[in-house]
Amino acid sequence: MEYTNIDIVYNEGTLQKEFDISPILERRSCTSPKNLIKIDTKNKNLTQEDYEALSITNNDDKTYQVFVEQSTHTNKSITTRQFTNDNSTLSTNQSMIYYLYQNCTEYSIQHPEKAWDYIYVKVILQDGQDNNHTFPFQFTYTCNENYNFITFDxxxxxxxxxxxxxxxxxxxxxxxxxxxxxxxxxxxxxxxxxxxxxxxxxxxxxxxxxxxxxxxxxxxxxxxxxxxxxxxxxxxxxxxxxxxxxxxxxxxxxxxxxxxxxxxxxxxxxxxxxxxxxxxxxxxxxxxxxxxxxxxxxxxxxxxxxxxxxxxxxxxxxxxxxxxxxxxxxxxxxxxxxxxxxxxxxxxxxxxxxxxxxxxxxxxxxxxxxxxxxxxxxxxxxxxxxxxxxxxxxxxxxxxxxxxxxxxxxxxxxxxxxxxxxxxxxxxxxxxxxxxxxxxxxxxxxxxxxTEFFDEFLEKSYRLSNIYGQHDIVGNLNLMEGLDQCPDEQPIQSRILK
Known part of the structure; x- marks a missing residue:
């Protein structure tokens, strides 16, 4: 299943991840959804419709009756409809084209910050035993190709x-x-x-x-x-x-x-x-x-x-x-x-x-x-x-x-x-x-x-220990004997005595 000359939606029965917005709606993923359709309404022509051709190919040894449903997420800014010139019966090794139409409403013009929506598409293949095989996917649609009104959250x-x-x-x-x-x-x-x-x-x-x-x-x-x-x-x-x-x-x-x-x-x-x-x-x-x-x-x-x-x-x-x-x-x-x-x-x-x-x-x-x-x-x-x-x-x-x-x-x-x-x-x-x-x-x-200053925090590590009872020649505490330096370093004069 594919949008003709654009993107494959389903490949061997597996939905391509850019057409699945459920991780986004559930706040599980940060991957942006697929943006397939964009029209410009600078002339405010609300009667203008945009559409994409959905190609459906039957590679099974069965004949299916094909039904396509299309809807929006908020049902305010954009209206949708679908149509096909082909017969709804899809035989083995044959393809059919569905046209998915979108149209912007007056609401989207009055509220430009809401001039976009998620489009939900559901393709249903019904076999001879009335068993339904459903293939849903989603994409993003906007009424204005330059839409980017909100950037802060x-x-x-x-x-x-x-x-x-x-x-x-x-x-x-x-x-x-x-x-x-x-x-x-x-x-x-x-x-x-x-x-x-x-x-x-x-x-x-x-x-x-x-x-x-x-x-x-x-x-x-x-x-x-x-x-x-x-x-x-x-x-x-x-x-x-x-x-x-x-x-x-x-x-x-x-x-x-x-x-x-x-x-x-x-x-x-x-x-x-x-x-x-x-x-x-x-x-x-x-x-x-x-x-x-x-x-x-x-x-x-x-x-x-x-x-x-x-x-x-x-x-x-x-x-x-x-x-x-x-x-x-x-x-x-x-x-x-x-x-x-x-x-x-x-x-x-x-x-x-x-x-x-x-x-x-x-x-x-x-x-x-x-x-x-x-x-x-x-x-x-x-x-x-x-x-x-x-x-x-x-x-x-x-x-x-x-x-x-x-x-x-x-x-x-x-x-x-x-x-x-x-x-x-x-x-x-x-x-x-x-x-x-x-x-x-x-x-x-x-x-x-x-100046490369003496980086005491990284280059040297001193600590005072076992200084009780240790005295220098004038009767004061001998701090030098209580300085434990980093391993493998040469003894140097204490900064305390400078």
């Missing part, structure tokens, strides 16, 4: 609130616990984001977008991106679950070795990560996608670090230019908002999703790119560690306030215009300005801009 506010809580966690818990690599600067705690990583990110983003935007093999490229994301999601899930289990104290059951250097926590992490990915691939549920996205964001926060403001400014400016250019090109070449196109083509754990509270045309979920959460989280982690070095909270507090201001500006633009702008265009400049203003106020701009 309160689910976006909920999603932003969740994102900010995630950023706070990414800021605070960024030490690596599950493995121990010794480097030149001591224990490995992540890669510094410098010019090399920034240039690499720029070329990967630009090449990927160019191929995806200009290639004739968009479907194949989308599959490559999805498979890569699935592999990354599994690896990151394994790593973060292992990190969580390694928070347990030394000697706990999770840290017992099973074989060679493999501990029980690694075995359990592998089993749990496999279960998450399998369930997601089977159900495509948005909440499982979000969970995997959180694992990926947390991994980015643990493996990459800003060490100076200069590097952060360069990286964030590159991100703004890339995101803004991509949204601009998508809008002016396809007349489509980048957020709708992203969920259609790349609906996988590269974004944090939440179903809309009210149904919208061409959208079923609000979403934020995981990089739009992970990158501000990295930046907030940088300001937090600089605050720890300076024994203050100014940078973290004012950068957090700037983040909120950036989100407010972004939400406002989402409400007042129809096509969404990437959040990074507003958020990244806002947090940079907030940090620079604090640095100017404290006369520390040079220190935070171009």
């Amino acid at each position: 309160w689910s976006l506010i909920i999603l932003i609130s969740i994102s900010m809580m995630l950023m706070a966690l990414l800021t605070r818990f960024s030490r690596i616990l599950s493995f121990n690599l010794k480097g030149q600067d001591g224990q490995f705690q992540g890669f510094k984001i410098d010019a090399t990583i920034t240039i690499f990110y720029f070329f990967m983003y630009a090449i990927g977008f160019f191929l995806f935007f200009n290639s004739e093999y968009v479907g194949e490229l989308s599959l490559v991106v999805k498979v890569s994301t699935y592999l990354m999601g599994f690896t990151c899930s394994l790593f973060i679950i292992d990190e969580a289990l390694c928070l347990s104290p030394d000697g706990s059951v999770w840290k017992r070795k099973v074989c060679y250097k493999i501990r029980l926590c690694e075995v359990f992490s592998f089993m749990l990560a496999s279960a998450f990915m399998t369930l997601y691939l089977l159900t495509q549920a948005w909440y499982l996608s979000d969970l995997i996205s959180i694992f990926i964001m947390s991994t980015i926060a643990k493996l990459f670090k800003f060490k100076k403001l200069k590097s952060a400014v360069l990286f964030l400016i590159i991100c703004i230019l890339l995101d803004g250019t991509a949204a601009f090109l998508i809008f002016f070449t396809s007349n489509t908002s980048y957020n709708s196109l992203t969920l259609k083509k790349l609906n996988c754990p590269i974004e944090l999703q939440l179903p809309l509270l009210e149904l919208q045309y061409d959208r079923s979920c609000a979403w934020i790119s995981l990089f739009s959460i992970a990158i501000p989280g990295l930046y907030m982690g940088f300001t937090y560690r600089f605050d720890k070095n300076k024994r203050t909270f100014s940078y973290t507090i004012f950068t957090g306030l700037s983040l909120i201001i950036g989100y407010i500006i972004w939400i406002t633009t989402t409400i007042v215009q129809t096509y969404s702008i990437p959040s990074s265009v507003f958020i990244y400049p806002s947090i940079l300005i907030g940090t620079i203003l604090v640095a100017l106020k404290r006369n520390e701009l040079q220190s935070i801009w171009d």
